[in-house]
Amino acid sequence: MVFVPESNLKTGGSKETEMENSECVRVAVNIRPLITPELLIGCTDIITVVPGEPQVQIGSHSFTYDYVYGSTASPSSEIFNDCVAPLVEALLNGYNATVLAYGQTGSGKTYTMGTNYTAEGSNSGVIPKVMDSIFRRVETAKESAEFLIRVSFIEIFKEEVFDLLDPNSAVFSKGEGVNAAKPAVPARVPIQIRETVNGGITLAGVTEAEVRNKEEMASYLSRGSLSRATASTNMNSQSRCGFTMSFTLT
């Protein structure tokens, strides 16, 4: 997992700038336990965590990160407090922040991020915790400020970008909400990636749904999860998704 408060990023090649960049990108490793199918075929853990250090050892190789969770390191439940809560704080102070889960298929990205959130399911995972934290803060600040909060949810599948909140997609057009059955072949049209006049990147026409409370945000997260093209842990999976929250102080 990589987390970046974006507005601290600077471009340019000076040594000083490179150092600033390396400091504002932080990397955490979350080691997941072996799951039942792996245990049944006799898999064993090959990663050891160096006690008291954010370092793991695989055979004779050592790797050091900013944080290590899982296995015999800190419990995974601490990821949010250590790595993400400061970014939520920064977000509400006008910074941009990105949390990127990176790893081989089946390594635990969806589980760690909580992207397969369902209203009935558990509230663990980074995104549900971010939602909790944001709306608690918004509730506290609502006397003095008003926030306009929007969400978008995209999937990158076989190098094409799809809008998981597209109201015209097969899942949404059924109008059956969160419990709608996932169609075998979703009728989806990829969205275009365009460059803006100031050199930024934009996703043309992506749905940016306005949300007023945690329940609304959670319903977009779970409805978007249903629209994903592939289930996780399929070794052929080429699906990656991104949930974006944007804030405007009005």
Ligand SMILES: Nc1ncnc2c1ncn2[C@@H]1O[C@H](COP(=O)(O)OP(=O)(O)OP(=O)(O)O)[C@@H](O)[C@H]1O
């Ligand atoms: N920390 C954890 N503790 C217990 N089980 C976990 C943990 N992380 C992941 N798992 C389990 O491991 C399996 C694979 O996890 P997950 O689906 O999150 O992988 P993924 O990296 O998102 O895969 P893909 O790239 O294919 O979407 C799931 O059965 C999940 O429940």
